[in-house]
Amino acid sequence: MQLRPHQALEMLYANAGKLYDIDMVKLFRNNVAIYPLGLSVSLSTGEKGIVSRLNNHSMQRPVVRVLRTSTGQELKEPYEVDLSRTLNIMIEEIGEQLVV
Structure with missing residues (x-):
């Protein structure tokens, strides 16, 4: 398991x-850090990205650089979501194959 x-x-x-x-x-x-730097993640919004920064005050809620939309389209201008400040978004999946 x-x-x-x-x-x-x-x-x-x-x-x-x-x-x-x-x-x-x-x-x-x-x-x-249960979500280390560079880890590929899928968010509860369906968007995909990588862990770009850690929050020292909340190691379980990193900053994620969103690279793909929920439909899988690559973003021309990626943006970051700080999960310690955006509590309604969760990491749903992890793994290298998610962003590639």
Whole structure:
């Protein structure tokens, strides 16, 4: 079974206090980018792009440079979406094949 990064983090939290020390889970969450720079992503809007920047205050909500529309058309002028400020947009899928 393959989990998305946010699903894996949820599993860690679900088992914190039972299988994992809660303080260690929080330390992991606060210091590890579950969506690293350059990762290809598909957003809940259907748009596709790459993680272009990390948010130190919210490692789970990076900045995504949108490269393709929801219909798959390449944008002539890509733009960035800061997921820490745009809470209604989520990362739905990850992987290199999404943007190519």
